[in-house]
Amino acid sequence: xxxxxxxxxxxxxxxxxxxxxxxxxxxxxxxxxxxxxxxxxxxxxxxxxxxxxxxxxxxxxxxxxxxxxxxxxxxxxxxxxxxxxxxxxxxxxxxxxxxxxxxxxxxxxxx
Amino acid sequence: xxxxxxxxxxxxxxxxxxxxxxxxxxxxxxxxxxxxxxxxxxxxxxxxxxxxxxxxxxxxxxxxxxxxxxxxxxxxxxxxxxxxxxxxxxxxxxxxxxxxxxxxxxxxxxxx
Numbered sequence: 001x002x003x004x005x006x007x008x009x010x011x012x013x014x015x016x017x018x019x020x021x022x023x024x025x026x027x028x029x030x031x032x033x034x035x036x037x038x039x040x041x042x043x044x045x046x047x048x049x050x051x052x053x054x055x056x057x058x059x060x061x062x063x064x065x066x067x068x069x070x071x072x073x074x075x076x077x078x079x080x081x082x083x084x085x086x087x088x089x090x091x092x093x094x095x096x097x098x099x100x101x102x103x104x105x106x107x108x109x110x111x
Numbered sequence: 112x113x114x115x116x117x118x119x120x121x122x123x124x125x126x127x128x129x130x131x132x133x134x135x136x137x138x139x140x141x142x143x144x145x146x147x148x149x150x151x152x153x154x155x156x157x158x159x160x161x162x163x164x165x166x167x168x169x170x171x172x173x174x175x176x177x178x179x180x181x182x183x184x185x186x187x188x189x190x191x192x193x194x195x196x197x198x199x200x201x202x203x204x205x206x207x208x209x210x211x212x213x214x215x216x217x218x219x220x221x222x223x
Binding site for chain 2: 004006030031033035042043045048050058059088090092096097099100101102103104105107
C-alpha cells in the first residue's frame with residue numbers, strides 16, 4: 001500500500017513564525033502536491049513538484065514556498081505565518097498514471 | 112475534466128450494501144472514473160477507479176454503465192467506519208501531474 005506521511009496531525013504556531021510542513025512518500029512517485037482544504041472552498045492546490053528540485057505554482061502559492069531535495073520528501077514552508085493560513089494542509093503523491101494518494105493532513109492553527 | 116453529479120446525502124444501515132450513484136454524462140472516451148472518500152478530519156482516501164469494465168478491490172466495487180454516462184460505487188457490507196463524504200471524479204489517466212478537483216460529493220451516513 002502507498003504510504004504518504006505528514007509530519008504532524010495538529011500544529012499551532014504564532015503569527016510571523018516560519019512554519020515547515022513535511023511530507024514523505026514511500027512509493028517512488030514522481031509527482032507530489034500540497035493542497036489546503038477549507039470549509040466551502042474544497043481542495044485548493046498550493047504547489048506541486050514533478051521531480052527532484054522541480055516545482056510549479058498551483059492556484060494559491062502566495063505566502064508559501066516548497067522544497068524537494070529528495071524524491072520521497074516534499075516540504076511546504078510558510079515564510080511568515082498569518083492567521084488566514086489557518087487551514088487543513090494535505091500532501092499527495094502519484095506516478096504519471098495512478099491515482100493521487102493523500103496523507104492524513106495537518107490541521108494548522110495560526111494564532 | 113468532465114462534470115459529475117452526486118446526491119448530496121445518503122443513509123444506509125450497518126451491514127447492508129451501500130450503493131452510491133454518480134452521473135457523468137459528458138465523459139470522454141479516455142476519461143476514467145475515480146472514487147475517493149474523506150472521513151471527518153482525515154485526508155482523502157483513494158478507493159477505486161475504472162474505465163469501462165466493472166472493477167472490484169478489497170474496499171469496494173465499481174459498476175460503470177455500458178454507455179459510461181453513470182456509475183455506482185458499492186460498499187458491500189457497510190460499517191460505521193464507512194461514514195464519510197464520497198467523491199466521484201472523472202479524468203484522463205495520464206494526468207498524474209494535474210491537480211485533483213472534488214465536487215460536493217455524497218455524505219454517506221451508516222446507521223447502527
